[in-house]
Amino acid sequence: MARKRFSDEDILNLLRQIELSLNSGGDVSTACRSAGISEATYYNWRKRYGGMGKSQLAELKGLEKENAQLKKIVAELELDKLILKESRRFKAQGLTTANLRQAVIRVRQKLGLSERRTCKTIGMARSTHNYKSVRQNDERLRLALIRLAKQYGRYGYRKIAELLRIEGWTVNHKKVERLWREEGLQLPARHKKRRRLYHKESSVIRLRPKYPNHIWSIDFVHDRLSNGRPYKLLTVLDEYTREALCVAAKPKMGNAEVLEALYPVLLKRGRPEFIRSDNGPEFVAEGFQTWLRKVGVKPIRIYPGSPWENGYNERFNGTLRREVLNAEWFATIDQAKTVIGRWLRQYNTVRPHQALGMRPPVPETLSEVGT
Template sequence: MSERRACRALGQHRSTQRKVPRGRDDEAALTADLVELAERYGRYGYRKIGALLKAAGWLVNDKRVERIWRREGLKVRARQPKRGRLWDGDGSCIRLRPEYRDHVWSYDFVEARTHDGRKFRMLNVVDEFTRECLTIRVARKLKATDVIDVLSDLFILRGVPGHIRSDNGPEFIAKSVQAWIAGVGSKTAYIAPGSPWENGYVESFNARLRDELLDGEVFYTLKEAQIVIESWRRHYNTVRPHGALGYRPPAPEVFLPAFTAWPAALARPAPPAKLSVEQRPTLH
């Protein structure tokens, strides 16, 4: 069959068989920026990368980003599914829905380890309506008094929220914590025992924190962990696109340029060098 008849049968213009398609003039620059962001944020898909490109000034749609993403062979490694009990609750996690900023806060603990194997804890506080992470307190030990200290600082900065949601951990159900929260005019909202899905907002944040930061970093000191985690928190609030917010960051009023996010801005210290036998100090 001739080219003319084949194009007529397919409804395709004959020029498509003769003209070599040319990419846009900015294709190489866009590809370079996209690959750079994909290398920097290994846990982001093409939609979040596209949102960062738009924030940096690129006029590009998701289809073009996806095309370049696939052409470059980029992909996000799938996470291992958690095994265990299915989420078969009765929907009690939506009994108290956040309706405005500072209506409902939720907080929870996350544990990690430094390079020497010692544990440290993080107290994460999240505004459920804006999805903003209000603070992450990092310390070797966190008790009920530390919970009160973190909340008092936040109450001074942002005011008193209507409700504070948490699980039934001993630091949260302590009488001193309950009395202090009630004394400042807020209310506690405890989830049912053994039902972490009822605290879904902060649980989702904890998963992002572990997936995007903790699983890929080695902290040699507690101070290093505090600095890096705080830098990531600011990046999460001001730069990282959030799918539930239309791929906008939770706190765009203090938005930072997309290419000055936390991985490039940090000057990470080198790991401590091991001393040889001759270099080790001797005791007299």
């Protein structure tokens, strides 16, 4: 015989019925028998529901429901705590995808939990956990990467990635970086950006380039030959296009030699509106300044001791020294001119420039049209 189940309202009504029977002079056993329950059940019900009304019964049911929810929450938190404790050893090794995947596998094996619950607690998407990588055959790409790295030894993986895309490869910089590391190639060091010692608004207000031939910047780079003899390099840069217009090398260079180096560039490119320079004696000489005024070029001299005011040229000079002067050992000035001239064409037409959206200042197609 199936056991009969009573609702809370039924229990409350039966208790009232038995209480009325007892008040009329009946005994407990007779009242319970007429209600269809045992005496033990009657006493259990009276202990739990005795003296309650309908509103109190509803309040009790709400408290019981709330208590069950609290117990569930506590159990969930304890389970989460246990999951995190089991996965702590893998997370301590690093929050990589491989370590998180191993943590999920370990927790499921030990606690027998579902994948959904384990991934949610550890903080890993199920799609990431179930993802199976498909390794492609990267041998041809790897060979192209090594070839470009040998050809452009001072480039980092980002510039090499751009050159690969120019050659027709569909590849992002992250894959190039992975192959770069696997081949043991040197990665460019990441330097923390140095903060200026002054507020940006308190520096000298610098005139910004707005179009080609608006502002040229000139500066010197000093170096020595293999026999110890010094020589100077005059660098000329168009600040708007970032094109290096000239790198002239001579044993000595005063204001007359500066004019001699600038004259063919002016004939080929036309006159700029401004020429920016530091306060070196070659640039502040009366003869040089007079000649600039006569040809209609306005000079801009930076504030003394503030090389950042000529930042475009300073950056170019650093690249020239890093990629050529520190990498080559010249025996004669003619040899230096040849190597620097070849590098200059590569800088203008091939080398990706970060400020130009990884595009060279003068792509080869444009340079061929211009010539």
